[in-house]
Amino acid sequence: MSEMRRVTAICNGTVIDHVPGGQALRVLRMLRITGSQSNPVSLVMNVPSSKHGSKDIIKVEDRELTQDELDRLALIAPHASVSIIRNFTVAEKRVVELGEEMVNVARCTYSNCISHGDREPLPHRLKVLTAEPLELRCHYCGHTQDIEGLVENLL
Amino acid sequence: MDDMSDDDIIGLLDDAARLVPVAQGDVHLPLLEGKLLGNMFFEPSTRTRMSFETAMKRLGGNVINLGALASSSVSKGETLYDTMRMVDGYCDLAVLRHPRQGAAQYAADACAIPIVNAGDGAGHHPTQTLLDLFTIKQAHGRLDLDVTLVGDLRYGRTVHSLSHALARFGARLTLVSPETLGMPSEIVDDLKAAGSDITVSDDLQAQVANADVIYMTRIQKERFPDDDEYLKVAGIYQLSKSDLGGAKGSMIIMHPLPRVDEIDSDVDGTEHALYFEQAANGVVARMALLCRMLGADIPDEVTA
Numbered sequence: 264m265s266e267m268r269r270v271t272a273i274c275n276g277t278v279i280d281h282v283p284g285g286q287a288l289r290v291l292r293m294l295r296i297t298g299s300q301s302n303p304v305s306l307v308m309n310v311p312s313s314k315h316g317s318k319d320i321i322k323v324e325d326r327e328l329t330q331d332e333l334d335r336l337a338l339i340a341p342h343a344s345v346s347i348i349r350n351f352t353v354a355e356k357r358v359v360e361l362g363e364e365m366v367n368v369a370r371c372t373y374s375n376c377i378s379h380g381d382r383e384p385l386p387h388r389l390k391v392l393t394a395e396p397l398e399l400r401c402h403y404c405g406h407t408q409d410i411e412g413l414v415e416n417l418l
Numbered sequence: 419m420d421d422m423s424d425d426d427i428i429g430l431l432d433d434a435a436r437l438v439p440v441a442q443g444d445v446h447l448p449l450l451e452g453k454l455l456g457n458m459f460f461e462p463s464t465r466t467r468m469s470f471e472t473a474m475k476r477l478g479g480n481v482i483n484l485g486a487l488a489s490s491s492v493s494k495g496e497t498l499y500d501t502m503r504m505v506d507g508y509c510d511l512a513v514l515r516h517p518r519q520g521a522a523q524y525a526a527d528a529c530a531i532p533i534v535n536a537g538d539g540a541g542h543h544p545t546q547t548l549l550d551l552f553t554i555k556q557a558h559g560r561l562d563l564d565v566t567l568v569g570d571l572r573y574g575r576t577v578h579s580l581s582h583a584l585a586r587f588g589a590r591l592t593l594v595s596p597e598t599l600g601m602p603s604e605i606v607d608d609l610k611a612a613g614s615d616i617t618v619s620d621d622l623q624a625q626v627a628n629a630d631v632i633y634m635t636r637i638q639k640e641r642f643p644d645d646d647e648y649l650k651v652a653g654i655y656q657l658s659k660s661d662l663g664g665a666k667g668s669m670i671i672m673h674p675l676p677r678v679d680e681i682d683s684d685v686d687g688t689e690h691a692l693y694f695e696q697a698a699n700g701v702v703a704r705m706a707l708l709c710r711m712l713g714a715d716i717p718d719e720v721t722a
Binding site for chain 1: 420495497498499516517518519520521523524527538539540541542604
């Protein structure tokens with residue numbers, strides 16, 4: 264399969280590889296890539312991967328994703344590898360970093376948390392307790408987050 | 419309470435003990451003269467709101483109240499953030515009770531003045547815990563005791579905070595509830611991690627002989643999704659004088675009040691009944707906390 268390219272190389276932009284199989288659309292949502300911008304975006308889903316069984320790959324042309332944007336991926340694609348491409352070559356490698364806190368990435372999964380209040384302006388803050396397995400606690404209400412549910416609460 | 423060290427908590431309990439004559443009106447000690455407290459109760463409360471007001475006024479301070487929600491700007495859709503920013507400009511500190519969990523931390527982030535959490539949703543109620551610890555320590559002189567917590571351990575915020583605090587001070591805890599109202603597993607895990615010896619039971623009578631403290635709670639109708647679920651467990655635990663024959667003489671019965679039918683009125687006259695003293699202790703415990711938060715030092719000896 265490897266000799267047959269599903270998506271061609273890009274000239275300039277960002278390649279996100281090793282996204283868990285089937286999660287590419289969620290990753291686009293997290294990166295706020297909606298398709299309304301004019302730059303080309305290619306994605307490949309559920310291709311065989313020796314590391315993870317199956318994986319997705321996303322190529323965003325003419326846009327270099329920032330570290331802040333990439334760190335949002337820690338929730339669903341913590342092991343994604345990211346390459347910044349300039350003139351068809353890998354100019355930089357970046358890794359997704361899970362900081363001490365995820366700010367304005369997702370809304371607390373506890374429905375009675377103050378952060379669910381309409382128009383409350385303070386940021387959504389989830390503190391990282393452990394990375395593997397990922398354990399998060401809401402800064403405000405202290406509830407341990409249901410990670411599956413959290414993916415549905417992405418901002 | 420997580421913000422405070424064990425020494426901080428013991429220090430507050432000692433402060434509270436010294437303030438008893440002030441709380442009773444025997445000594446005039448206006449440590450908080452000129453200070454203004456904002457009582458922000460977004461949920462109904464009689465006891466907690468009045469005890470904060472009493473505590474502040476006994477210390478010479480003054481109080482403003484949020485007032486009835488229906489007539490306040492909250493009913494017009496004001497955010498908690500905006501309401502608290504306003505109070506931040508008026509007062510020296512604020513007490514907050516709110517139906518949503520995490521509201522106290524949220525308000526603390528929004529404000530420069532100190533915020534006291536007086537209960538947020540099913541979350542913590544730390545000043546209740548402070549007065550409960552004070553009551554236990556006044557009665558027994560120590561906190562590493564056999565404590566039985568009874569009733570709604572799932573939704574009851576007083577028992578969540580209290581169990582955390584007691585675990586820190588080496589108490590052995592027995593958790594008595596119907597299965598559907600058991601202590602949340604994440605709290606039980608925290609208590610065990612803190613080194614507390616935990617026993618889980620649904621039988622109150624079996625605990626009476628061993629307990630140093632029996633802490634009763636009301637099964638709160640308002641926390642149930644429907645009446646049928648409530649009626650299945652309503653009235654399941656009741657103590658009357660005749661149940662107490664095998665109890666230790668020093669055993670104390672506590673209840674955050676209001677009670678419904680958990681404790682028969684024939685218990686009120688026994689040496690075990692401490693729930694009214696407990697309620698009165700709310701004033702002195704909150705006085706100690708207000709002084710701490712506003713940086714007022716309490717004299718080593720408080721005498722007339």
